[in-house]
Amino acid sequence: MRKLSLLAMGAILFSCSTTNNEQSKRNLAAANSEPFVSKKEYEDNRGQKESIKFDFDGYETQLRLFGRAIVKKENIKFLKTGTALRQNLFESNLVDTGVDEAEVSIDCEKIMYIPRRTPDGSCYFHGLEDKMSEQDKDLAKQIYMGSKGQRFGRNTHQEVANRASRKDMMDPNPFEVSQKLFTRKDGKTKKAEVLNLLAAAWLQAMNHDWFTHGKNSKKRNINVKGYKGHKHFNKDKYQIPATRAETDNEASVDKKGYDYTSRNQVTHWWDASQIYGSDAETIKAVRTEYNVADGSSTGKLLPNGKIAVDEKNRKLIYDMKTQLPITGFHDNWWLGLEMIHVLFHMEHNKIIDEVLMPQVKDGKFCKDLSGTQCDNKLFEVARLINSALIAKIHTVEWTPALLNHPMLHVAMRANWFGLTRELTGVDSEWLRGKISRSTKHVASGLVGEKTLDLYKVPFTLTEEFVAVYRMHPLVPESIDFRSSADPYTIKKQVPIQDVVFRKSVGKVKSKNSVEGSSLDWMYSFGTSHPGGLLLNNYPTFMQNFVAERNTGSKHSDSVRMDMGAIDILRDRERGVPRYNNFRRALGLPPADSFEELTADPAEIAALRDVYNDDIEKVDLLVGSLAEKDRYPGYAFGNTPFWIFAIMASRRLMADPFFSDYYVPEVYTKAGIKYINNRSMSEVIVSHYPELENRFYKMKKVTRLGGKVKFTRKDLVVKNAFRPWRPIYEKVKSGL
Secondary structure, three states, X not given: OHHHHHHHHHHXXXXXXXXXXXXXXXXXXXXXXOOOOOHHHHHHOXXXXXXXXXXXXXXXXXXXXXXXXXXXXXXXXXXXXXXXXXXXXXXXXXXXXXXXXXXXXXXXXXXXXXXXXXXXXXXXXXXXXXXXXXXXXXXXXXXXXXXXXXXXEEOOOHHHHHHHHOOOOOOOOHHHHHHHHHEOHHHOOXXXXXXXXXXXXXXXXXXXXXXXXXXXXXXXXXXXXOOOOOOOOOOXXXXXXXXXXXXXXXXXXXXXXOOOOOEOOOOOOOOOXXXXXXXXXXXXXXXXXXXXXXXXXXXXXXXXXXXXXXXXXXXXXXXXXXXXXXXXOOOOOEHHHHHHHHHHHHHHHHHHHHHHHHHHHOOOOOXXXXXXXXXXXXXXXXXXXXXXXXXXXXXXXXXXXXXXXXXXXHHHHHHHHOHHHHHHOOOOHHHHOOOOHHHHHXXXXXXXXXXXXXXXXXXOOEHHHHHHOOOHHHOOOEEEEOEOOEOOOOOEEEEHHHOEHHHHOOOOEOOOOOOOEHHXXXXXHHHOOOEOOOOOOEOHXXXXXXXXXXXXXXXXXXXXXXXXXXXXXXXXXXXXXXXHHHHHHOOOOOOOOHHHHOOOHHHHHHHHHHOOOOHHHOOHHHXXXXXXXXXXXXXXXXXXXXXXXXXXXXXXXXXXXXXXXXXXXXXXXXXHHHHHHOOHHHXXXXXXXXXXXXXXXXXXXXXXXXXXXXXXXXXXXXXXXXOOOOHHHHHHHHO
């Protein structure tokens, strides 16, 4: 098997390195470019047809899986085409929209007194010039690269994006699109039963870390005519606030010829800013001690670099004056976000107790530091470990849960660990300096020393990345509420609309409550199902609801909206190309007909009706939800997948804290071991030990004196984003 695997690895490396030189010079994002792959080549090289079996959860390395997958001729073709396409996206579809010049007063040496996630994400490359490739060294001078308040980048070039933004934003009417193509039949969710609801909550929590356009404009509105067939928005005109515009000062910075540019109100980095915040004031608030009952501040920082959380009751602390949780980002809040946030607030403190404090006691970690300096270092290093753990879980667990295919499982683990380690168990830092860029990405992964790569473009997240993460159909109509003590019984169905915004306040009860404890809610999210990413599967309440910004004590920014129509409107406003032009810009073959887009006759008829029989008018979101161009086992189609292929990799490759700072000297040796070895299941069980038997089969042991003890036997639910036991067995038997 090892000989076969090594040969297979050689085949992958060959496919990467030979295609790069031949194809990467082509500018595939040009307005009239031909697809990078022909339609025939694309269809012929799609990889194996069957999906992976449900009982493999994609967390553990399984060489037999890799061996079975790689020997298939169709997968060799897929790898050759796919790696070439991804490399071409790196070379052609990363576009600079301009980074603000640094002020003279910025002192990065003082700010980066230790390598750390700075509050606003600035100064990341200070002192790393010698670690960067020749083509990227000049970028190190851009102090604000990736920081809060910097523009979103683009994956489509100016002429493509500008052409999209100049088209008629009302063709077809966004309310009509929502009503006819998004509405759930009879308000019933088409469920994705191989996933749990925690997977949907996780996605929104990650989105809050990565991007937000912030509050909408208070001066500019977009007039949208109502649609007569809409149940709620059928009047002559509605004023929808436009996306917040750049200030005159911001807009004066060179924006590289784009008609539309906007700025991210959180850091672009994968730094767990949703937990900690993207400014010094919020970080201080998260580190402050509070009275649990009412959220009033004591005015003191918590000792040992810890952050605020009610660990006894396993819930967040709420400021009862504003009715908002003490956490880094609480916009668009709901109960699902609390489940994710509370886990990683507690995880931060656990990292300090179990990973870092033993090193403090050994006298090494805080040597020659004052008490305050030691507390600050504990906080900064715990944040590094916690944010890297989140990124690793997303890479090797969440993504394979949604993209359930053998090659994807292997690829995502290779992204983090490197294929060399996956096959041999040996790290390969020495190899990175001896092989070409494209080969390095596969062989030694995207994380670790000598992996830093910006591809000559300042790091940002992109408008297109925001667009493909419009995944509201994941939200079901209700949560199946269960008690962990009675796992077979759905006690009630809790409508999602009853646990959103400030309605979530008080929903998590104290630890000893009969019903509604954090334990019960966590188990309910682990055993409820999200919706599928399909047409006519949009949350019913979101097509007519009052959205709150959750950024203050007043509801002044609240607005009644159809979120489905807003999703369509925002992409058009921001110059995101329609479905076919989007695919052309990525080098993918477009759909020539509605029949090529979807095989469902009812969907074809509805699409023809809404888009007046013009396939070129189909919006990106609509096409992505409809498309039958999905690899087996994929929860979403291949059009968004290829943006993920470039941007998910880029978030790791361009971040120094996943590259030359991802070393024991920064994270500590114990910290890196903790990240690489810890899974989402272990995170959950360590904070909710009562749920151990929802992941493991337990072994009954009778000791002397007749005392009975249960110990772990076998890990059944390897991926925590699958339904937990006993729902796991129920779903598995039904497949």
